[in-house]
Amino acid sequence: MWHSGAAPVHSAAMTTAEEFWETFYQDRDQVWSGKVNPLLEREVRDLEPGTALDLGCAEGGDAIWLARRGWRVTGVDISATALARAAARAEQAGVEIAFERHDLAETFPAGRFDLVSAQFLHSPVERDGERDTVLRRAKDAVAPGGVLVVGGHAGWPTWQHDHPHQDHRFPTTADVLAALDLDQDWVVETDDVVEREHNSPDGEPGTRTDNVVRVRRLR
Known part of the structure; x- marks a missing residue:
């Protein structure tokens, strides 16, 4: 069901994640900028390239950035488009x-x-507990000595007052770490909240807060 990015609201009649994300992409010829996510760039730019798995790769911005830096990348998404x-x-x-x-x-x-x-x-069509399950599977996919980087929104943009999902709760870094349930084979290298400029589609100035966690498997 998973895809990288915050999505607009589509019809509640959507019954599957695949239908939702296919509609999301087919609405426009290009959705994302094609640039690397800043949080990923910050956490990865000094790492020695190896094998990389990009979960929710979308239109490939992160995967291409990693590949250009020498990583051998596998990109995954639910949307064929x-x-x-x-x-x-x-x-x-x-x-x-x-x-x-x-x-x-x-x-x-x-x-x-x-x-x-x-x-x-983040997915408007996720079911309870699914995100935590995906994160634990992501943790299990990290090789000894490797890292898992989880970036996410911490809240709505300051200019967005009419929230499409009123009951939505954004996961905190504490939520991410709790879901990962790390043992002594892991160390937390980043646990951070970052505020960045984020203007509305109409150009209204604003900010948005994101969070990022980086954990390393020791053995």
């Missing part, structure tokens, strides 16, 4: 990325990776 765009853009960028379609609540990529990235895994 998003994956087709990501593959086309990777080809245009001259990088090789393996793309796989998964509903991460149901299936998960095989193997272990030096980096697992889970950026903005």
Whole structure:
């Protein structure tokens, strides 16, 4: 069900995550900027490249950035439309990325990776407990010595007063760490909240707060 990014509201008649995200992408020819998520760049830019798993890769911005830096990347999304765009853009960028379609609540990529990235895994169609399950599977996919980076929104933009999901609760870094249920084989390297400029689509100035967690598997 998972995809990276915050989504607008679609019809409540949507019955599956795949239908929701396919409609989300087919509404426009391009949804995201194609740039790397700043939180991921901050947490990964000084790491030695290895194998990387990008969960909810969307149209490929993060995966392409990682591949250009020497990472061997597997990008995953539920939307076939998003994956087709990501593959086309990777080809245009001259990088090789393996793309796989998964509903991460149901299936998960095989193997272990030096980096697992889970950026903005927010979904209006998630079911209770699914996000925590996905995060634990992401943790299990980290190779010894590798890292898991989880970035997410901590609240609505300051200019957004009419919230589409009034009862929505944004996960905190404490929520993320609780879901991961780390043992002595792990160390927390980043537990941070970041405020950034985030203007409305109409140009109204504003800010948005995000959070980021980076944990490393020691063995």
